[in-house]
Amino acid sequence: MKVIRGLMAAAVCGLFMSNPLQAQGRGSISGRVVDSTSQLPMQSVTVTIEGTQRGAITRIDGGFLLVDVPAGTSRLRVTRIGYTPQVKDVSIAAGQVANVRFVMQAVAANLGAVVVTGYGSQRKEAVTGSVATINADEANVGVVANPTQLLAARAPGVNVTLNSGEPGAGAQIRIRGGTSISASNDPLYVIDGVPLQNNESEARGFGIGGSPALGRNPLNAINPSDIASLTVLKDAAATAIYGSRGANGVVLIETKKGRAGAASMEYETYAAFGQAANTLGFLSGDQYRSFVTAQSTNTANTAGQRASLVTLLAGLGTANTDWEKETRRTALTQNHNVSFAGGNQTTTFRASLNYSDQQGVVISNGFKRLQARLNGNHEALNGKLRIGLNLSSTRIENNYLPFENTGGFEGGVFQNVAVFNPTRPIYVTDPTTQQQTFYEIGTGRQSVRNPVALAIQTLDDGSTLRTLANVTSSYSIFPSLIAQLNVGTDRSNGQRNIYLPRAGAVGSEFNGLAQQAQRGLSNQTLQTLLTWSPTVGNEIDFDIVGGYEYTDFDNTDFSAQSRNFTTDAFGYNNLGAGSLPQPPSSYQEQSRLVSFFSRANVGYKNKYFLTGVLRRDGSSRFGDANKWAVFPAISGSWLISDESFAKGLPFSQLKLRAGYGLQGNQAVGPYQSLPILAPDGGARYVFGNTVFTGIVPTVNANPNLKWEQSSQSNVAFDYGLMDGKLSGSLEYYIKNTTDLLLTVPVSQTGASFVATQLQNIGAISNKGLEFSLDARLYERANRGLNLTTGIVFSVERNNVKNLGAATFIETAGVSGQGQTGVNAQRIIPGKTIGTFFGWEFAGLNATGNQTFTKYTVTRDAAGNETSRVANGVTTTPSADDKVIIGNANPTFSLGLRSNLNWHGFDASWLWRAEQGRDVFNNTALVYATKSNVTQGKNFLTTALGTTESIAEPAIFSSRWIENGSFVRLQNITAGYSFKLPGSGRPVRAYVSGDNLLLFTPYSGYDPEVFIDAGLASRGIDYLSYPRARTFTTGFRVQF
The missing domain is CATH 2.40.170.20 (TonB-dependent receptor, beta-barrel domain)
Incomplete structure (x- = not known):
């Protein structure tokens, strides 16, 4: 704050002290600022002399005038939001008026020149944080809703x-x-x-x-x-x-x-x-009838299952409805x-x-x-x-x-x-x-x-x-x-x-x-x-x-x-x-x-x-x-x-x-x-x-x-x-x-x-x-x-x-028949969020049942797991058989x-x-x-x-x-x-x-x-x- 107050005090003092020096080797700068595309004059452009508190704002005709400028070379900077800043060195002779013209280019022609940073903007080279800018016109292709x-x-x-x-x-x-x-x-x-x-x-x-x-x-x-x-x-x-x-x-x-x-x-329009x-592919009517027919006589199924399938077969329709196709357009x-x-x-x-x-x-x-x-x-x-x-x-x-x-x-x-x-x-x-x-x-x-x-x-x-x-x-x-x-x-x-x-x-x-x-x-x-x-x-x-x-x-x-x-x-x-x-x-x-x-x-x-x-x-x-x-x-x-x-x-x-x-x-x-x-x-x-x-x-x-x-x-x-x-x-x-x-x-x-x-x-x-x-x-x-x-x-x-x-949080509830209370993921200290946790599938056995890897788990007196060793397969896995089985990241x-x-x-x-x-x-x-x-x-x-x-x-x-x-x-x-x-x-x-x-x-x-x-x-x-x-x-x- 001391530095800021000192700078402001120096600026104020400089303003009051400037009058006695007006006649000692000074001149003026007259300038005009125009748009590079339209060549029209630009109003409200800020013009400053670098290294000083001197400045001006352009008029409706794009012009500006700086008087009482020390003779020699001064560097002028012109800025306006939405345009690339311009800098020029101007030579001023004592008692003369130097003329200068600035042509400003809109930022839209060079989106990388100025970066919006929140409550303001910065030149790209001055940005110190991690910022990425996307040109919307370039990205807005195809059907984009939002x-x-x-x-x-x-x-x-x-x-x-x-x-x-x-x-x-x-x-x-x-x-x-x-x-x-x-x-x-x-x-x-x-x-x-x-x-x-x-x-x-x-x-x-x-x-x-x-x-x-x-x-x-x-x-x-x-x-x-x-x-x-x-x-x-x-x-x-x-x-x-x-x-x-x-x-x-x-x-x-x-x-x-x-x-x-x-x-x-x-005017822009498009039609799409x-x-x-993609399709998933479910059984057609013919496939379904064939499957029920085959299973109704399959001796691997129980007598009760076969009888139930015979009843189902008798009540099947004759249609071949592709429900996936019928609901689409x-x-x-x-x-x-x-x-x-x-x-x-x-x-x-x-x-x-x-x-x-x-x-x-x-x-x-x-x-x-x-x-x-x-x-x-x-x-x-x-x-x-x-x-x-x-x-x-x-x-x-x-x-x-x-x-x-x-x-x-x-x-x-x-x-x-x-x-x-x-x-x-x-x-x-x-x-x-x-x-x-x-x-x-x-x-x-x-x-x-x-x-x-x-x-x-x-x-x-x-x-x-x-x-x-x-x-x-x-x-x-x-x-x-x-x-x-x-x-x-x-x-x-x-x-x-x-x-x-x-x-x-x-x-x-x-x-x-x-x-x-x-x-x-x-x-x-x-x-x-x-x-x-x-x-x-x-x-x-x-x-x-x-x-x-x-x-x-x-x-x-x-x-x-x-x-x-x-x-x-x-x-x-x-x-x-x-x-x-x-x-x-x-x-x-x-x-x-x-x-x-x-x-x-x-x-x-x-x-x-x-x-x-x-x-x-x-x-x-x-x-x-x-x-x-x-x-x-x-x-x-x-x-x-x-x-x-x-x-x-x-x-x-x-x-x-x-x-x-x-x-x-x-x-x-x-x-x-x-x-x-x-x-x-x-x-x-x-x-x-x-x-x-x-x-x-x-x-x-x-x-x-x-x-x-x-x-x-x-x-x-x-x-x-x-x-x-x-x-x-x-x-x-x-x-x-x-x-x-x-x-x-x-x-x-x-x-x-x-x-x-x-x-x-x-x-x-x-x-x-x-x-x-x-x-x-x-x-x-x-x-x-x-x-x-x-x-x-x-x-x-x-x-x-x-x-x-x-020790962990259960998440990612599994959905479907028989899945009530089943979770697919655990949040575990030391692991990533998105860790799948469950039983390891070991294949189907000879009778068509799912088998899973079985583990022998050793724990200490506090109940913490100290070792885990695979020990064959099982059709009835326990909670101890659950392990990390995937990562969603x-x-x-x-x-x-x-x-x-x-x-x-x-x-x-x-x-x-x-x-x-x-x-x-x-x-x-x-x-x-x-x-x-x-x-x-x-x-x-x-x-x-x-x-x-x-x-x-x-x-x-x-x-x-x-x-x-x-x-x-x-x-x-x-x-x-x-x-x-x-x-x-x-x-x-x-x-x-x-x-x-x-x-x-x-x-x-x-x-x-x-x-x-x-x-x-x-x-x-x-x-x-x-x-x-x-x-x-x-x-x-x-x-």
């Missing part, structure tokens, strides 16, 4: 997994792996400076089999065509400025803005068709985007309108979006005052399919595709009315159901209206001191309406069921910033930003249901028509986050850079003693290639970066530190003649609950070779997370009314290596040919350090992208790969079991190739752990750009394909699988929605 899809395979250390193949599916984004078992591992998304809520905006549906399907992606409300760039902040040095919300990384989304110049219009990329997608942009030197704008309609490759579901966006900026007071508006309003319409994130027989469409008898038809004709109705075997949720009927009859519609808005203002107190204000809101209102008709297999259990649910999410943000960028000297760059941020969260939910309807005519629109209304449910969650933060950047000789960050957060979600926490970070970089001793090295650029910082994670539900009470029908009491439902504790209070905290170290080299034709980075990081939030058992004494409590226990370590390479392989301007390619490579390892008193992840341009033609392709990962094929465990036939159910054709007995039950073991490595051709696009004859308007036409090739040994639909439990349970295939292979054609025209 911003998360733009991140896939384009930034090292960023893993994107869609939770299914349905339109608008949610996604799991992991930046440098996950660090929390109970809290969220999702990154923070910030759009135009406003942090977003990433919660589901629509309520979960009705669980046909007890487990509702996963929600859609809440970021579907953001049109990818409106995005200019995405910046991923990865290490603590880069994310510490976001404090407790940045523990899992930060994704900064900048939308497109208008520019000064003639108004322009752009897609089909399921060719899915059509259309997308239309129109934008208007323009302005002058004081006011710019960009407005856009988007309509998108995407069908699913499974019948009766889809996704629609209608969005309007307006971005505007205005400058006043000779450019000192700048006001900005970013406003978008989006309506999402979702048609949901009844499917579930589980296996088993009593599920949604996919479960019934797997087991519904293939000898049965889709429809039957009533002999009296001659009307067709769906064929059904039974009724109710516990029955097997016609999957086509289930998809068509179930009405499950969702809609969301989401508004994102923020108003920004900045005022240049003087050229080096800028005050900013940002007020933003993120508000969504979602509705979910469901009706199960009276005649449907599921609805008949309730004589019709209607449900309505509403969910509201509100996030209000206030930010105030003060940025000081003084000119300390010719060789020193310095800026400091200080700020205050207040965020208010207010989320509500309401759900009502009714049953027993006399007609289906009302659908879900008249709950009162049902005679059996169910108790409604509702809640409101409120929380607040208050933050104070500061960041200082110092550069010396454009070679040495240092950044320090300090943020103090206060959250209402934690206990009274732990509501506040401080998150510091420090990082630095050294441009080695600019040193004299490095001149002989082959690097055109070589920079060393290193950083360390602390991060927090406040992503837990509100009120977790407080005792939570709820009504309980089992706790009733009589008051007078009335019976009242009692209120009982459901969550124990924990006044000591606090943040999960991560410390992260990062060291990296940024490099360039062959005059920048080869460039990239190599990074290594260590991230240690302590005070994990875990629910642990507690004794029900004193203030503990419930058997569990959320506590801060345990620790996890993440380590990783990241590598990127961008290469300009071929550049021949005279031939119009350019070829570039990029590689991103990541290795991540996690290790559980401790779990408090627990990949050995490495890889992305490869290329771009080719030749005259007007362009082509690009993107490959993704993960190697060394295991996947638990829960689908095969449940549906490759021949014993299904004894219940009249179907199974996978792969089971025909085994000698397994039809009496053998499904048992979880290493038999169902498969190699989930894959190489995927994610996208290939080819286009041609030309000008319309006569008008000269630029047009680009293109064709594109998504998910064209997949190379994998995995036998399921797709090795990229995702489940609701997140980090605690990964790599499990629960028979999810199949991914599509999509072909797209479109064009873009500018007016």
Whole structure:
């Protein structure tokens, strides 16, 4: 602070002392600044004389005047947000006026020149943290529904997994792996400076089999065509400025803005068709009849089994229904985007309108979006005052399919595709009315159901209206001191309406069921910033930003249901028509986050850079003693290639970066530190003649609950070779997370009314290596040919350090008949999260039974295992026979992208790969079991190739752990750009394909699988929605 006060005092003294020197060898500088593209004058450009506090701001004509400048040579720097800074040396003669002209180039022409870093931006060479920038226009190819899809395979250390193949599916984004078992591992998304809520905006549906399907992606409300760039902040040095919300990384989304110049219009449209990329293959009707016939006479089966199969055979139908095929379709997608942009030197704008309609490759579901966006900026007071508006309003319409994130027989469409008898038809004709109705075997949720009927009859519609808005203002107190204000809101209102008709297999259990649910999410943000960028000297760059941020969260939910309807005519629109209304449910969650933060950047000789960050957060979600926490970070970089001793090295650029910082994670539900009470029908009491439902504790209070905290170290080299034709980075990081939030058992004494409590226990370590390479392989301007390619490579390892008193935590519940209480994974100290734990499959014996490796285990007096020796095989394994049988984490992840341009033609392709990962094929465990036939159910054709007995039950073991490595051709696009004859308007036409090739040994639909439990349970295939292979054609025209 003494240094800062001294600098300010010196600047003030310099101003007062300047008057007596005016006539002693001084002159003036007159200049003009223009845009490189339009050649129009640029207003509000900051002009400073390096090494002094002198400066000016350009007028509406782009001109500026600096008077009383000492004779000699002065270095002028001109800067404006969105443009590359320019520097020129100007010679001034005593008593004369020197003229100078600056031509500024927009950053969009060189996205690598300026990097958005959170509450500001930096020149790329001055960045000290781990930051990756993605050009959205380059990534936005094929059918892209939301911003998360733009991140896939384009930034090292960023893993994107869609939770299914349905339109608008949610996604799991992991930046440098996950660090929390109970809290969220999702990154923070910030759009135009406003942090977003990433919660589901629509309520979960009705669980046909007890487990509702996963929600859609809440970021579907953001049109990818409106995005200019995405910046991923990865290490603590880069994310510490976001404090407790940045523990899992930060994704900064900048939308497109208008520019000064003639108004322009752009229209882009595409149409696509897609089909399921893979099939599993279940027995056909003929195969099923043949199998039942053979088994009914197989003497290896018991007399009772043979008699049962004879009865089943007599009742089989004559159809050959491929239920997998009958529930699929060719899915059509259309997308239309129109934008208007323009302005002058004081006011710019960009407005856009988007309509998108995407069908699913499974019948009766889809996704629609209608969005309007307006971005505007205005400058006043000779450019000192700048006001900005970013406003978008989006309506999402979702048609949901009844499917579930589980296996088993009593599920949604996919479960019934797997087991519904293939000898049965889709429809039957009533002999009296001659009307067709769906064929059904039974009724109710516990029955097997016609999957086509289930998809068509179930009405499950969702809609969301989401508004994102923020108003920004900045005022240049003087050229080096800028005050900013940002007020933003993120508000969504979602509705979910469901009706199960009276005649449907599921609805008949309730004589019709209607449900309505509403969910509201509100996030209000206030930010105030003060940025000081003084000119300390010719060789020193310095800026400091200080700020205050207040965020208010207010989320509500309401759900009502009714049953027993006399007609289906009302659908879900008249709950009162049902005679059996169910108790409604509702809640409101409120929380607040208050933050104070500061960041200082110092550069010396454009070679040495240092950044320090300090943020103090206060959250209402934690206990009274732990509501506040401080998150510091420090990082630095050294441009080695600019040193004299490095001149002989082959690097055109070589920079060393290193950083360390602390991060927090406040992503837990509100009120977790407080005792939570709820009504309980089992706790009733009589008051007078009335019976009242009692209120009982459901969550124990924990006044000591606090943040999960991560410390992260990062060291990296940024490099360039062959005059920048080869460039990239190599990074290594260590991230240690302590005070994990875990629910642990507690004794029900004193203030503990419930058997569990959320506590801060345990620790996890993440380590990783990241590598990127961008290469300009071929550049021949005279031939119009350019070829570039990029590689991103990541290795991540996690290790559980401790779990408090627990020796392990069971997770990843196995789904399916006979699997109740079975878990596929354990979280074990010393091992990775995602460790599969179970019995080792040793093959089938002569009688068709599964055998497993048996172990002899020795323990000490305390019960700890001291030795383990394999001791033959067994058909009845015990708990002691369970061992580690797999790892869901990949050995490495890889992305490869290329771009080719030749005259007007362009082509690009993107490959993704993960190697060394295991996947638990829960689908095969449940549906490759021949014993299904004894219940009249179907199974996978792969089971025909085994000698397994039809009496053998499904048992979880290493038999169902498969190699989930894959190489995927994610996208290939080819286009041609030309000008319309006569008008000269630029047009680009293109064709594109998504998910064209997949190379994998995995036998399921797709090795990229995702489940609701997140980090605690990964790599499990629960028979999810199949991914599509999509072909797209479109064009873009500018007016």
